[in-house]
Amino acid sequence: MSESHPSPVQQSTAGTSRRRALGNFLDRIDAWGREPLISPRPVRQAAPPPQGSRPNVFRWAVFAVVVFGLLIGIGALFTLINPLMPLAAAREATAIDTLFNFMLGIAAAIFLLVQITLLYLAIRYRRRSGDNEDGDPIEGNNALEIVWTVIPAAIVLTLAILSYRTFVNVRTAGREALVIEVTGRQFQWQFYYPEEDVRTVDVLRVPANRPINFRLTSQDMVHSFWVPNFRLKRDAMPGMITDMWVTATAVGKYPIVCAELCGAGHDTMRGSIEVVSRTDFSAWVEAEKTKAVDTSDPIAYGRSLFVKHGCSGCHTLTDAKAVGQIGPNLDGIGSRADRDFIHHSIVNPNAVITEKCPTGPCQANLMPQNFGQILTEAELNALVTYLYSQK
Ligand code: HEC
Ligand SMILES: [Cu+2]
Known part of the structure; x- marks a missing residue:
């Protein structure tokens, strides 16, 4: 230079x-x-410093x-x-x-x-003032x-x-893993523990320090099961089962998020996962198994079905502590609709589209169309009786 x-x-x-x-x-x-x-060698030293x-x-x-x-x-x-x-x-x-x-x-x-x-x-x-030279050419x-x-x-x-x-x-698959089947659907997560025969919606409970094998699928469209605190995310797709392995280590409650835009209520598709000690987990499973649903009281039965089948994810209903914002508010539905209408709204939601939903006009095809097949006659009756009792 x-x-x-x-x-x-x-x-x-x-x-x-x-x-x-x-x-x-x-x-x-x-x-x-x-x-x-x-x-430098002495010979060179005598020479003036190279320009x-x-x-x-x-x-x-x-x-x-x-x-x-x-x-x-x-x-x-x-x-x-x-x-x-x-x-x-x-x-x-x-x-x-x-x-x-x-x-x-x-x-x-x-x-x-x-x-x-x-x-x-x-x-x-x-560049300093007065310097108008080019730089030295560099040959590599x-x-x-x-x-x-x-x-x-x-x-x-x-x-x-x-x-x-x-x-x-x-x-890598872990040994003696706890299997949990995860089913995504607009707009909630359904969980099933096949060995324990326990079902939950949106709220997951797992033991710490035991490998967990999630088997993911979807009822409608592509969702993505994401637990930020686990740094793991996997797609849940209709017609196939994907899997995810995790061993939770820190006891606590963490969010579950759907990370795939899946419709108007995508942002409400959230749940939580609670990591508890092994003994707490066993105690919880026992409690869930013995928690027999009282099917003789249609109101209590209907209320539990309302939560279990995810109606609470889309509808607000104070009696069931539901705060969903996708479908119409069902508070007082019994005073504005008869049993027949409620029954039809559940098995054939598109027959009549309700006008007002919390975020604007209601849309067709948002409410699942298959409750007629999923619910038994007795369940449907209990649901209708329960909703009709909401005056
Ligand atoms: C994915 C969201 C979603 C789920 C889940 C859902 N609904 Fe709906 N529901 C809607 C929407 C949107 C409407 C309004 C459009 C229509 O009338 O079809 C609606 C309408 C209704 C109505 C008519 C309300 C009125 O005021 O006329 C009833 C009753 C109802 N749902 C009951 C249920 C029950 C019971 C369940 C659970 C078994 C359920 N819904 C699950 C979205 C949902
Ligand atoms: Cu989703």
Whole structure:
């Protein structure tokens, strides 16, 4: 690089001393980077210092490695205390976070390295007044080319190996897994524990430290079962079963989200998963199994059916503590409709479209059309009696 420009001190008669100090500091770094690694041979020493000396590549490489290491350290520290992620509540979440933090750390370090170098070079080689020369032509630099090929290749290879290991780790079946069948449907999650013969809607309960095997499917369209605290997400699709493995580790209550736009009520398709101790889980299963539904009282029976079949996900009904906002508010339905109308509204919702829904005019085809097939005669009767009792 040509040194023909006037020194910063000469040039900046109006410049502040702070600017001069920065200029001096940058010049000193630059001078350090140009000193030869090995002291020159005596013969050469006699000769005047070469005009426009070339940078000492080795020194700069050492400098870059030290700075790079420091930046990786800072990146790692940041990702360790990463405040943007929700609590990692599963073994898989920790594995995925480790990989993600590693990638983020490398990306952050490279970003900082590039930006700082860019800033330094932009200041160091800024055009000074009176300098109208072109830069030196550069013919390529083998050392540099090798460095910037080998380092990225090593990073990509390392990431590929780590990604593959994490993927295998997350997708491996666990022993003595608890099976939970998950069925997505507009706009709720239905859960069935086949071995325990327990059903729930939107609220899931699982034991900590035991592998869980989710078997996902859908009744209508593509949904996506996502538990942010597990860092896992899998599509639930009609006509097929997808699976997901997880071992929850942290006791607590976490959200379940549908991550696939699935219709007008997509944003309401949320549930929760409660991770409890193994003993609490067994106690809960026992309680659920012995909690016999009293089918002799049609009101209580109807209320439980209203929740169990997901009517509460779309309709507001104060008596059933339901707050759904998709379909019409059913408070007081018994005083504006007769038993027949209610019955028809359930088995053939499209026959009459109610006018007013909480978010505007009601739409056809939103309410599932198959309750006539899903519900038994007795269940349908209890539901109608229950709704008709809501005056
Ligand atoms: C996916 C959302 C959804 C689910 C689940 C759902 N409904 Fe509906 N429901 C609607 C919509 C939207 C309407 C209005 C359109 C229509 O009349 O078909 C409606 C209408 C009704 C009406 C007529 C209300 C009136 O004021 O005229 C009744 C009664 C009803 N639903 C009962 C039920 C029952 C009982 C269940 C559970 C077995 C249920 N719904 C499940 C969305 C839903
Ligand atoms: Cu959905």
